[in-house]
Amino acid sequence: MKRLFATVIVIIIFFTNSLSAQQLFTNTNIQNAYRNETRDRSGKPGKNYWQNRADYQISANFDPATQLLQGNEIINYKNNSPDTLEQIIIRLYPDLYKKGVARLSNIAEKDLGNGVQIESLRIGNENITSFSDSEKAYRAGTLLYLIPAQEIMPHSEIKFEISWHYKVNTGSPVRTGMVDSTSYFIAYFFPRISVYDDVDGWDTWSYNGVEEFYNDFGNYNVAISVPKGFVVWATGDRQNSADNFDKNVLDKINKASISTDIIHIIDSTDYLKKDIFKKDASATWKFSASNITDFAFALSDHYLWDASSVLVDSATGRRTVAGAAYNKIHKDYFDVADQAHQTVFYTSHFYPKYPFPFNHITVFDGTDQMEYPMMANDNPTFTHKDAVQLTTHEIFHSYFPFFMGTNETQYAWMDEGWASIGESLISPKMGEPEDDGIFSKKRYEEMSGTDRDVPLITNTKEYPGTTYLANSYGKGGSCYYVLQDMLGDSLYFKALHQYMNEWNGKHPTPYDFFYSINSGSGKNLDWFWQRWFFGWEYPDLSIKNVAKNGSQAKITIENKGGLPVPIYLTIISKSGEKTIQKYTAGVWENGDKEKSLIVPKSYSDISEIKLGNEFIPDKFITNNTWESK
Numbered sequence: 001m002k003r004l005f006a007t008v009i010v011i012i013i014f015f016t017n018s019l020s021a022q023q024l025f026t027n028t029n030i031q032n033a034y035r036n037e038t039r040d041r042s043g044k045p046g047k048n049y050w051q052n053r054a055d056y057q058i059s060a061n062f063d064p065a066t067q068l069l070q071g072n073e074i075i076n077y078k079n080n081s082p083d084t085l086e087q088i089i090i091r092l093y094p095d096l097y098k099k100g101v102a103r104l105s106n107i108a109e110k111d112l113g114n115g116v117q118i119e120s121l122r123i124g125n126e127n128i129t130s131f132s133d134s135e136k137a138y139r140a141g142t143l144l145y146l147i148p149a150q151e152i153m154p155h156s157e158i159k160f161e162i163s164w165h166y167k168v169n170t171g172s173p174v175r176t177g178m179v180d181s182t183s184y185f186i187a188y189f190f191p192r193i194s195v196y197d198d199v200d201g202w203d204t205w206s207y208n209g210v211e212e213f214y215n216d217f218g219n220y221n222v223a224i225s226v227p228k229g230f231v232v233w234a235t236g237d238r239q240n241s242a243d244n245f246d247k248n249v250l251d252k253i254n255k256a257s258i259s260t261d262i263i264h265i266i267d268s269t270d271y272l273k274k275d276i277f278k279k280d281a282s283a284t285w286k287f288s289a290s291n292i293t294d295f296a297f298a299l300s301d302h303y304l305w306d307a308s309s310v311l312v313d314s315a316t317g318r319r320t321v322a323g324a325a326y327n328k329i330h331k332d333y334f335d336v337a338d339q340a341h342q343t344v345f346y347t348s349h350f351y352p353k354y355p356f357p358f359n360h361i362t363v364f365d366g367t368d369q370m371e372y373p374m375m376a377n378d379n380p381t382f383t384h385k386d387a388v389q390l391t392t393h394e395i396f397h398s399y400f401p402f403f404m405g406t407n408e409t410q411y412a413w414m415d416e417g418w419a420s421i422g423e424s425l426i427s428p429k430m431g432e433p434e435d436d437g438i439f440s441k442k443r444y445e446e447m448s449g450t451d452r453d454v455p456l457i458t459n460t461k462e463y464p465g466t467t468y469l470a471n472s473y474g475k476g477g478s479c480y481y482v483l484q485d486m487l488g489d490s491l492y493f494k495a496l497h498q499y500m501n502e503w504n505g506k507h508p509t510p511y512d513f514f515y516s517i518n519s520g521s522g523k524n525l526d527w528f529w530q531r532w533f534f535g536w537e538y539p540d541l542s543i544k545n546v547a548k549n550g551s552q553a554k555i556t557i558e559n560k561g562g563l564p565v566p567i568y569l570t571i572i573s574k575s576g577e578k579t580i581q582k583y584t585a586g587v588w589e590n591g592d593k594e595k596s597l598i599v600p601k602s603y604s605d606i607s608e609i610k611l612g613n614e615f616i617p618d619k620f621i622t623n624n625t626w627e628s629k
Contacts, residue, residue, distance in 0.1 A: 003051025023526040023566040025457075025534055029199045030511050038198040039509070043516030044502050051507055053078040054193045054218045061225040062299070064182055067168045068179075069189060075160040077152075077193055085152040086122070089202050090144040092116045093188030096167050096174060097207050099208045101141055101615055104464065105209025105365035111169040111177075118140035118189065119163040123148045143194070155589065162191050173367035174209045182230075182326070183300035185366040185377045188213075190334075195407075197507055205409050209459055210468075212408035212415075213401075217505055225284040226299055229277065231266065233305075233325050233362045235374045236289030244281040255308040257321055262337050268328060289373065291505055293405055296372040298364040303501040304328050306337035312348040313355035320356045322342050322395075331379040332387045339391040339430065346426045346625070347396060351417075353493050354500055357403040361395055371397035371419075374432045388432040389439070391424050396422035404500060410470065412460040416509065417476020424477060424615075437614030438481060444474030445619050447560060449538035456533045457510060478617045479532050485566050486528070486584040495520030508517050527589050528564060537562035542623035544594065545612050546603075553603040555626075557611070561619060564588035570600055570610040573629075 006625040021570040026034075033039040037046040057074040080083055095101055096116030121128040121137075131137045137146050150160050159360050159453040168186065176187040186205075195203040195216050203214055224232050239252060250266060256263035270276050289295070308322030322340035327331035348356045358374050363469055366377035381387045396419045400406060406414040420439040428431060435443045447453055447470040454463050457473055457477075463471070498520030503512060514529045531537045535626050540561030547554050557567050564585040571579045579601060587595050611624040618624065 002459075014193055014204070020235070024529055026511065027277070030509060033199050033509075035226055039512060043499070043512055043519045045512075046504060047504070048082075049089070049398065050080045050082070050198060052080050052193075052196050054215055055104065056190070056215050056218060056220050056295070058220070058222045058295075061189070062168070062184070062186065063109075063227060064178075064184060065227070065301070066228070067170060067178070068165060068187065070163075070165040071190055072163045073190055074155060075162070075193060077160060078157050079152045080198075081196065081198070082154050084154060085196065086147065088146040088148065089151070089194035089196075089200070089204065090146060090162075091192050091194050091207070091600040092139070092142050092144055092440065093207050093289070094176075095139075095142040096207055097166075097169050098142075099173070102206070102467055103208045104112070105172075107169075107172045107174070107209075113167055116164050116166045118144075118191075120161070121146075121482075122159075124150060124158050124256050126150065135438045138314075142589040143204065143206055143260075144191070148417065159557075160193070164191060170590050170628055175368050175370045177194065177367065179300075181328070183298075183303060183365075184369075185296070185364055187296040187300040187372060187377065188294075195507075199507075201510060203407075203409075205264070205461065208464055210464055212412065214407040214409050215405075217291050217293055217405060218291060220287070220295045222288075222295055222297075223284055223286045224253050224297055226301075228281055228283045230283070230299045230301045230377075230572070231276070231303065231305070231325075232297055232299045233364060233375070234285070234287045235295040235372060235403060237289035237290065238357055239286035239288050239523065240282070240284070244277055244283065244285060245277055246275045253307075256323070257309050257319070259308055260297050260310070261340070262308045263307050264304070264306055265323070266303070271302065272459065292373040293402055294373055294374045296377070298325065298362075298377070300325065300327075300338075302327070303365065308337065308341050310341055310344040310348065310356070312344060314620065318355065318357065320348075321360040323360070324365070324465075325604045326363075327380075328479050330365055332381050332384065333365050334367075335384065336378075336387060336391055339363075339388055340395060340419045342393045342430050343395045343426060346429050347399070347422065351422060351425050352399060352496055352500070354399065354497060357398055357504070361398060363391060363394070364404075369394065371395075373398070373402045378591065384430040385427075389427050389434065392426045392430070393419045393439070394422040396426070399500070403504050405505065407507065407509075408504050409461055411457075411510055412472035413456055413476030414478075414508075414513065416472040417480060420473045420477030423482040434614075437476045438474065438617075439576045440469060440474035441478055441615075441617050442474070443470040444478060445539065445617050448468070448475075448563075448617070448619050453538065454534070455535060474617070475532075478514070478615075481615050482585050483517075483525075483528070486586050487523075491521050523560065527591075528585070531564055536563070537564075538619055539563045539617040540567060540619045540623075542607060542620070542625045546606075546609060546626050547605045549598050550603075551602055553599050553606055554596055555599060555609065556594055559588055559592070560623075562593075563617075565618070566618050567595065567615045568611065568616055569597075569599070571599060571606060572608040572610070573601070573605050574607045597598040 095115040324336035398416040400418040499516040538561040546556040567583040569581040
């Protein structure tokens with residue numbers, strides 16, 4: 001009987017787990033990945049998981065006087081898939097500025113040009129000379145389609161050689177371009193191979209200037225040549241600082257790499273003394289980075305440079321250099337290097353409580369609010385609060401999407417939601433809390449439950465504008481906050497770190513996230529994912545009734561919107577004393593519409609009850625207060 005009973009229990013558990021695994025709607029692409037065992041419903045990469053890879057060697061030459069950027073690159077492409085690739089898609093992001101290309105960003109007429117000019121392109125032993133042949137090579141939007149004579153076989157490698165040039169924009173700075181006449185931030189500048197993955201095949205999305213990015217991991221070795229007198233900052237570790245910098249600067253770079261104090265590596269006096277560069281400086285700056293998804297660089301002949309280092313991993317003693325390069329006229333930037341230092345510290349030890357993944361991060365005084373591996377392009381701000389919140393947000397992206405290679409164009413909440421909650425939790429540590437509690441929470445509250453609201457699982461490319469901002473930032477960030485509140489810190493970080501350990505350097509989908517958190521927490525959270533990501537529920541709790549329960553009070557909370565959010569009650573006595581009663585979103589697991597709660601307070605002593613706090617989204621707050629009559 002014991003064996004039979006145990007067998008029955010095993011069958012029940014298996015059946016229950018099978019049902020829970022089927023509970024979430026799963027699109028056909030993900031179903032195919034499960035069948036092919038490249039993904040697993042446990043949340044781990046499947047036994048047949050693969051991803052392609054492109055390693056880049058780039059030599060670029062940029063002259064700020066003419067804005068001409070020229071490049072030569074070698075791409076070693078590894079087709080790790082089981083598929084024969086009959087075509088290759090090359091991304092030409094600078095073609096956003098090409099005349100006639102469809103875009104959602106406003107580009108001034110003066111910045112429109114001919115796009116990327118391909119001087120030569122070689123695939124293996126084949127030279128491609130024409131780019132207007134629909135059967136061989138042609139351009140569409142910001143993409144270049146190639147149909148090589150020799151197919152790229154499964155588990156094979158092939159070399160691409162490309163020479164190109166284009167003129168960098170001096171206005172209309174959509175994440176790249178001129179900052180001032182001798183300062184530039186250059187991003188999305190080189191031809192790269194689009195992602196071919198196990199879920200969607202080729203990524204054929206054409207960059208329009210709004211949605212963000214999805215790139216494969218690879219190694220980068222980049223040499224950037226500029227006129228003498230310019231400093232270059234970039235993704236990757238500096239390889240030839242001694243070829244360019246004077247000993248004075250080299251000493252301060254070394255000092256910053258071990259110091260927790262802010263070191264002024266280049267200040268105004270250095271420009272006056274002219275002791276920044278060696279007399280025989282090469283003016284070619286070399287950088288190297290391993291296993292990253294993108295590369296950006298910036299340059300200036302007058303920017304100041306501050307930096308310090310942070311112990312990010314106590315177990316290994318690893319440190320990260322955090323710094324800022326900026327124009328001295330922007331006073332708000334005087335504190336940015338310290339903000340970067342604090343952000344790296346708090347991300348490593350407080351939230352997400354995971355060692356910062358890169359050796360350095362530089363915040364560049366630029367024209368935008370955009371992240372890159374080891375770089376951020378951040379415009380000057382009017383207030384210290386804005387500066388802190390912007391710095392924490394963009395640096396937090398180092399984890400998502402650069403450590404975790406998510407598809408930003410399809411599921412922006414997989415990176416923007418994390419940066420939003422990261423910003424919202426870290427900024428208060430630096431004395432500048434969010435006005436809304438969570439960045440963009442108010443946007444989400446306003447949109448939720450309306451005809452502009454769509455389930456969060458919806459492909460981000462399908463809903464631009466306000467819905468994009470409200471969902472990706474506000475709802476995504478709020479969800480992560482509610483999840484942590486429900487699981488508790490210990491279990492939450494255990495689950496989150498399992499997801500990060502399993503999927504860093506890879507391409508996780510939403511389902512990988514859901515099931516990895518399920519596994520890491522040891523809980524079936526499909527009911528939670530269903531309502532936050534697949535359903536039409538919206539956040540709206542109300543105090544329905546307050547009644548006597550003996551000498552105590554019974555408070556009935558109605559979940560009018562259906563979204564599982566925490567119940568946070570502030571109970572104010574007639575003497576003015578405040579008592580907080582908290583219940584996690586788990587109280588709504590069974591789909592109840594109401595919850596009656598007995599609070600350990602004398603009913604007759606209660607003057608007022610308030611529902612909610614600044615972190616919990618709630619569309620209608622007029623029903624969140626009860627007052628004694």
